Amino acid sequence: MCGIVGYIGKRNAYPILIQGLKRLEYRGYDSAGVAIINSTNHLNVYKEKGKVSNLEEYVTSHDTSGTVGIAHTRWATHGEPSSVNAHPHLSESGRFALVHNGIIENYASIKEYLIGKGYHFKSSTDTEVLIQLIEFVQQRFHLDLGLAVLYALRRVVGAYAIVVLDREHPEELICARKSSPLVIGIGDNEQEYFLASDALPIVGYTKHLVYLNDEEVAVIRCGEKIDIKNLSDAHKQIAPNVQDVDIDLDKLEKGGFPHYMLKEIFEQPRCIADCMRGRLLQNEHKIVLSTINLHRDQLLKAGRFIIVACGTSWHAGLIGKQLIEEFCKVPVEVEYASEFRYRNPVILPTDIVIAISQSGETADTLAAFNLAKENGALCFGIVNAVGSSIARASDTGIYIHVGPEIGVASTKAFTGQVTVLTLFALALGYERGVLSRKVYEENIDELARIPSKIDQILKQNDTIRDIARTLTYARNTLYMGRGMNYPVALEGALKLKEISYIHAEGYPAAEMKHGPIALIDENMPVVFIATHHQLYKKIISNIQEVIARNGRIIAIVTEGDKEVKELASFVIEIPETIGTLAPLLSVIPLQLIAYHVAVVKGLNVDMPRNLAKSVTVE
Secondary structure, three states: OOOOEEEEEEOHHHHHHHHHHOOOHHHHOOEEEEEEEEOOOOOEEEEEEOOOHHHHHOOOOOOOOOOOEEEEEEEEOOOOOOEEEEEEEOOOOOEEEEEEEEEEHHHHHHHHHHOOOOOOOOOOOOOHHHHHHHHHHHHHHOHHHHHHHHHHHHOOOEEEEEEEEEEOOOOOOEEEEEEEOOEEOOOOOHOOEEEEEOOOOOOOOEEEEEEEOOOOOEEOOOOOOEEEEEOEEHHHHEEEOOOEEOOOHHHHHOOHHHHHOHHHHHHHHHHHHHHHHEEEOOOOOOOOHHHHOOHHHHHHHOOOEEEEEEHHHHHHHHHHHHHHHHHHOEEEEEHHHHHHHOOOOOOOOOOEEEEEEEEOOOOOHHHHHHHHHOOOEEEEEEEEEEHHHHHHOOOOEEEEEOOOOOOOOHHHHHHHHHEEEEEHHHHHHHOOOOOOOHHHHHHHHHHHHHHHHHHHOOOHHHHHHHHHHHHHOOEEEEEEEEOHHHHHHHHHHHHHHHHHHEEEEEEEHHHHOHHHHHHHHOOOEEEEEEEEOOHHHHHHHHHHHHHOOEEEEEEEEOOOHHHHHHHHEEEEEEEEOOOHHHHHHHOOOHHHHHHHHHHHHOOOOOOOOOOOOOOOOO
C-alpha cells in the first residue's frame, strides 16, 4: 500500500527512482510521482494519475537530471486519485518536498491551524498538511531540516514513513517512520544511499540495509554515517543497526509466465520444500524448530493461543486453530487483527499470541501484536519478509521462506503459512506428550510428499482453465467446505473476489440451510471441496440439496472418487492425503480457478483494482 523510493549519491537519480517504483507496483497504487533537484538547485516535480508508465511517458520531454530525488506510488486514502493528490507534495514556498506512506489522523486540526497562519493547500491529502507543518516549524524556529522534521512529528498523531528533501540543501535527505516501514540501503563507502518502503527496490544496488524503528528520524548525507535520533530525544544519537539481506533478483522476474500470480502458484512445490528444509527431518522422523527449543517452558505451559491476522493470513489462522487444538490439545482463538485491539480483549501472561502476516507490515496485525506484548503475552510472529516490523517486534517466530510474492492475491504465502503452522503444531504436540509417535511420524512422512502431490495438481492446469471458463459470467458464487476444508472455501472465495470481481462467499456446508440456500438457482455456481476426509458423507448430502434446486456444482474431490463425480457438473481430482494436510492440496485448484477466470475476463491479475499487497494503514 503506497511505495516510497529515494536516492542520494553521484548517479542520475531518475532511473533508480523509476525502477524502484516499478518494483513496488505490486503493493497497489493509483498514481505516481517524482521530485528531483537538478544541478542548478531547481526542484522538478512530476506527478501523474495511473500507472508508473504514465509518469514515464509524461516526463519524456522534461528535465530529469539530478543526483538526489524521491518518488512515490500512492494508494488513495484522503482525496481521490489524481495528479494533484499524488505525491511528492511541496511546501508553501516550494522549497521542501515530501513523500509519505500512512495516515495523519489529526491532519484536520493541523490544517485549520496552518490556514490561520496564512498557508494554502492545493490537495485534499493529509500529506500536504505534514509538509506545510514541517516548513512552518523550520521557518518559525530557524531550524535545520532534520530538527524541523523531528519537532513537527511530535505534533502528529498517526502512522507515517516519510522522506523529505530541501532544494537549498541537496546534499541531504531526511526520513522518519512510525508504524509504516522504511529501509535505508548503504552504498559503497557510504558514498550513496537508497531508501524504500521495503528491500525490493534496493537489493539490486546493495545488501547493506538499515531498518528504521518507530519514532526514529534519520539525516542522510553522502560520505557520512546515518545520523539517527528518536522523537523523544533530539540530542541523543542512535547507532544504525546494519543488516545484510540477500534477495535473489531473478525471483522477482516472471520467468516466462504471463503473470506473477501464475508463476507463484507454480512455485508452491519448491516453496513448501524450502519452508520445510532444515525443519522437517524425514529420515530421523523429527521436526526441529528453534522457537520450541528457545521458549520451551512458555510454550509447554501455554493456557491458550490467540492468532491475530487479516485476509488470507486469517484463513491460514483458522487452519492453524484446528491443527493446534488437534495436535496440542490447547484452546485457540482466531481474531481479526483489526477488531482485536478495539474490544478490550483479555490477554493473560500465559497466552501465546501468534501474528500471521505475509509482509510483516500489516498495520492492524502489528497493533494487535503490540497490545499483546503490553499485556505480557509471548509474541510469536509468522512472516515472510525478513527484517519486517512484525519480525522485529516478535519475541520468537518462524519465517515461511517462500521468497518474494509480487501478485497482490496471495498464493504461495498462504500455503507457506499453513505449512509452518502444521510443523509447529506437530512439533509442540509431540513435545507436550499429547500426540502419539505414530500420528507424528505419519504426518512427517506425508508432509514430505506434499510438494510432489501439488505438482500432480498443477499438471491439470489446462483442464482447470477450461472449467474456470464456466464461472466467467457468474455474478455470484458459493464455496462450501467442512472441517479443515472450510477455511479453504473462504480462501477460494476470497481469491475469486480479489481478482475477478465476482461476488463469492465461503461457508461451512452445513450452514447452507441457514440462509444461503435461498440464493441457489440455475444461475448460481457452487464450488464444493468434497475430499475423502471429515464429514464426507454429509458433504454429499449438501451437494444433493444444491442439485435439487438446479444449482451448478464444481467439486474438488480425492482421486478415484465416484459418488461426487456422479453428482457434480465438473470435478477436479487431487491426490489422497491425510485429513490434517488436505488444505495444502485442496486450495491449489481454487487458486487456479480464480486466476483463469480473471484472465478470461481480461483483468489485471497481478494488481487488482483498489487492493494493496501490504496494508500499512488501518
